[in-house]
Structures are given as structure tokens and as C-alpha cells.
Amino acid sequence: MNYKTHFNGFRCFRCGAEQKADFSGYVCPACGGNLEVVYEWPRVRPVPDWWKEVARRNVFRYAALMPVSRLDLVPPLRVGLTPLVDAPRLGELAGLKNLRIKDDGQNPSASFKDRAGAVALARAREIGASVVCGASTGNAGSSMACLAASVGMPCVIFVPEAAPAAKIAQLLTFGARVLAVKGTYDDAFDLCMDVCAKRGWFNRNTGYNPFTREGKKTVAFEIVDELGHVPDWVAVPVGDGNIISGVWKGFRDLKDAGITDKLPKLLCAQSEASNAIALAFDKVRAAGGTPDWKSVEVAPVQATTVADSISVDIPRDGLAAVRAVWESGGRAVQVPDAEILAAIPEIARHSGVFAEPAAACAWGGLKRAAAAGIVGADEEVVLMCTGNGLKDIASARKAAGEPIPVECNADAAMAATEGVA
Ligand SMILES: Cc1ncc(COP(=O)(O)O)c(C=O)c1O
Numbered sequence: 001m002n003y004k005t006h007f008n009g010f011r012c013f014r015c016g017a018e019q020k021a022d023f024s025g026y027v028c029p030a031c032g033g034n035l036e037v038v039y040e041w042p043r044v045r046p047v048p049d050w051w052k053e054v055a056r057r058n059v060f061r062y063a064a065l066m067p068v069s070r071l072d073l074v075p076p077l078r079v080g081l082t083p084l085v086d087a088p089r090l091g092e093l094a095g096l097k098n099l100r101i102k103d104d105g106q107n108p109s110a111s112f113k114d115r116a117g118a119v120a121l122a123r124a125r126e127i128g129a130s131v132v133c134g135a136s137t138g139n140a141g142s143s144m145a146c147l148a149a150s151v152g153m154p155c156v157i158f159v160p161e162a163a164p165a166a167k168i169a170q171l172l173t174f175g176a177r178v179l180a181v182k183g184t185y186d187d188a189f190d191l192c193m194d195v196c197a198k199r200g201w202f203n204r205n206t207g208y209n210p211f212t213r214e215g216k217k218t219v220a221f222e223i224v225d226e227l228g229h230v231p232d233w234v235a236v237p238v239g240d241g242n243i244i245s246g247v248w249k250g251f252r253d254l255k256d257a258g259i260t261d262k263l264p265k266l267l268c269a270q271s272e273a274s275n276a277i278a279l280a281f282d283k284v285r286a287a288g289g290t291p292d293w294k295s296v297e298v299a300p301v302q303a304t305t306v307a308d309s310i311s312v313d314i315p316r317d318g319l320a321a322v323r324a325v326w327e328s329g330g331r332a333v334q335v336p337d338a339e340i341l342a343a344i345p346e347i348a349r350h351s352g353v354f355a356e357p358a359a360a361c362a363w364g365g366l367k368r369a370a371a372a373g374i375v376g377a378d379e380e381v382v383l384m385c386t387g388n389g390l391k392d393i394a395s396a397r398k399a400a401g402e403p404i405p406v407e408c409n410a411d412a413a414m415a416a417t418e419g420v421a
């Protein structure tokens with residue numbers, strides 16, 4: 001079954017060099033920069049509803065805006081179509097009158113990464129790959145393992161040995177070959193690159209593989225589909241920078257295709273203890289004028305944050321992320337780890353959404369941005385929850401306190417329930 005895709009090639013984020021759609025590499029052959037997928041959109045105006053197939057119950061509903069031509073090869077799981085939850089009580093805490101949470105913890109492997117994995121896997125199958133492989137702080141890998149299992153594709157994942165237990169459990173349960181690397185995510189990434197090249201496996205590594213961004217962008221389509229318009233702000237937790245560059249790509253594609261006429265501002269939320277992209281963005285902003293992207297560097301940091309999913313020394317999609325925030329007219333904020341942990345129960349208790357630490361960072365960042373007047377009280381904001389809180393229960397327990405021990409008798413239970421209401 002062939003699908004009419006408008007996929008038309010690749011363009012380098014750094015030097016702008018273009019490649020045709022049959023290019024079989026991963027990064028720019030001219031400068032080594034990351035590539036973005038480009039399209040040639042139909043010029044029909046006004047735009048009919050060709051961009052969404054409402055009957056399809058996953059991200060491939062938007063296949064007309066994606067680089068897939070074989071819908072028979074896409075994974076069968078319900079990736080995407082996650083809830084956009086009204087969160088007025090949470091918004092009130094920051095003086096925001098119009099806040100919603102896009103709860104991507106409700107994806108099949110419980111993180112946003114399923115969007116990326118679904119498209120990467122579809123691409124791998126279209127080009128006849130025998131194995132999919134990747135390095136991950138945990139979520140991208142457990143997602144790839146989950147999706148690969150859904151179609152019977154062999155999967156090899158490199159994770160830092162300190163990845164949270166739930167993520168390792170997912171990887172193993174879905175049947176991936178799991179290599180727990182004695183080192184950081186960055187070490188796992190480099191090792192994976194080496195082994196993938198030697199074995200000729202399909203490499204889904206974040207930033208390096210241009211197709212992950214094409215999956216991540218689908219969240220923008222869903223937000224517009226559900227709201228009926230583009231919000232003022234989207235708040236995104238950032239590590240490698242691929243999610244935020246994907247969110248931006250989605251809104252840009254919608255505008256380029258003539259489906260919308262507005263773009264949102266992006267709020268880049270990073271941990272203070274893993275802040276390479278925020279530092280690079282602030283430098284570009286301070287320099288003023290139009291940046292020369294060829295000379296913008298995202299300098300490595302020594303990441304130590306408790307939010308494992310965004311603990312990144314060398315952001316693998318840093319330039320694309322800085323460009324996204326800058327082009328959107330958005331801002332970068334840094335959040336102390338104590339505020340990230342405190343955000344977990346705060347979000348949960350005021351919205352019913354359970355976020356893992358990395359995802360909670362977006363709320364910490366949004367609160368800071370609202371307090372600083374960057375995000376206005378009346379502006380419409382979508383807060384991305386990128387990973388489910390069950391992914392890291394140790395951090396949630398640290399922030400949420402302890403249960404009340406009671407003897408098994410009514411007097412003790414009555415005493416322990418004083419003052420509830
Ligand atoms: C839950 C969660 N939030 C945020 C991120 C950050 O995404 P990126 O590394 O693309 O910036 C990740 C990436 O692993 C993640 O798993």
C-alpha cells in the first residue's frame with residue numbers, strides 16, 4: 001500500500017545544504033550538521049481537510065504531513081491522540097487563566113518518545129532495516145523496544161547503567177537487547193553510534209536521525225486539531241533539544257502547508273543542572289540581531305540533574321532547539337532541581353496528571369516564566385507532560401512524602417483522618 005507523501009528531501013540546520021528524498025545518510029554530508037525533513041506542500045487554497053484522517057486512531061492520522069509512504073508498515077499501537085487536559089487550578093498557582101496539559105504520559109510506553117519511535121520504526125521498515133538500535137536516557141529506548149515488539153522487529157538499546165529501574169524493566173520486558181553502559185547517556189550515545197555503524201543497523205539516535213523529529217511534531221497537529229487554533233505558548237522540557245525542535249517543526253509545517261496562519265512562542269525549560277541549550281539560547285539572545293547559525297555553538301556542560309530524561313552533557317539537537325526557541329520569539333528558563341521535584345506533586349494535586357521529573361521541569365519553568373512576566377496571565381498556554389510519573393517512582397516518593405502508619409483499628413484511623421474536610 002503506497003501513500004502519497006509530500007516528503008521532498010532534507011535540509012541542514014547549520015549550513016542549509018539540501019539533500020534529495022533518496023538520501024540514505026543521517027547527517028549533512030557537507031558539515032555534519034543535523035538534517036530536517038522538508039516537504040513540498042500542495043498549493044491548494046483554501047486548504048481542504050486533507051491533512052487529517054479522522055478515522056485513524058494514532059499519529060498516522062496526519063500521514064499526509066509525514067514522511068511515510070507505507071501505512072501498512074506503521075506500528076499498530078495507539079501512539080499519540082493523548083488528552084489535552086484543562087488545568088485551571090494548576091494555572092491559578094502561577095496566575096495563568098488559560099492552561100492545558102498535553103498528557104503524553106498516556107502513550108503506549110508512557111512517554112512522548114512513542115511519537116518519535118513510531119515514525120522512526122516506520123522509516124526503518126520502509127527502507128528494509130533488519131534491526132533498530134538506539135541510545136537513550138531511558139524513555140526513547142523503552143519506547144523503541146515497545147514499538148519494535150508490536151511488529152516483531154529486533155531492537156538493541158544502549159542506556160546509562162543509572163537509568164531508573166522502571167525504564168530498564170520496560171526495555172527488558174519488551175524483549176530488547178539491553179546494554180547498560182558503564183557511563184553517562186553521552187557515553188551510551190557514542191558507543192551506540194559506533195556499533196550501529198559497524199553492524200549497519202538502523203540508528204534512531206536523537207538528533208542524528210532526522211525522522212524522530214517528524215514523529216515529535218505530531219503533537220503540534222493534535223494541539224491545533226483539538227483547540228481549533230494555535231495557542232500563544234507551548235512549554236517544553238528540554239534535554240537534547242529534539243522534542244522542542246519537533247514541536248516547532250510541527251507548527252511550522254502547519255503554517256507552511258497553509259493550514260494555520262500563526263505560530264506559538266516556545267518556552268524551553270531546562271534544569272539548572274543540565275542547561276546547555278538555555279545557556280546557548282541566552283547567548284544568542286544577548287548578542288541581538290539575526291544570528292548566523294553556522295557559528296552558533298551549544299557548548300557542553302556537566303549535567304547532574306535528578307531529572308534523568310533531560311540529563312544531557314552534549315545536546316544532540318542543540319542547534320535546532322536554539323533556533324526553534326529563537327525563531328518562535330520564545331524564551332529559555334532554568335529550574336533548580338528542588339523546584340523540579342516539588343513540581344511533581346504540585347501538578348498531580350492540581351490537575352490529576354502524574355509527571356516524571358523531566359516532564360515536571362516544564363511546569364517549574366512555566367511558573368518562573370509567569371512570575372517574570374514572560375508569559376502573560378491571559379495568554380493561552382499548553383504545558384507538555386512528556387513522561388508518566390510511574391517512570392520514576394523514587395523521585396515521586398521523595399517529593400510526595402510518606403503515608404501515615406496506623407494500627408488496624410477505628411480509633412487510630414479516625415485520629416489519622418482528622419482535618420481532611
Ligand atoms: C520525559 C521526557 N521529557 C523531556 C525529554 C527531553 O527531550 P529532548 O532530549 O529531545 O530535549 C525527554 C527525553 O528523553 C523525556 O524522556
Ligand SMILES: [Zn+2]
Nearest residue numbers: 012015028031
Ligand atoms: Zn550542513
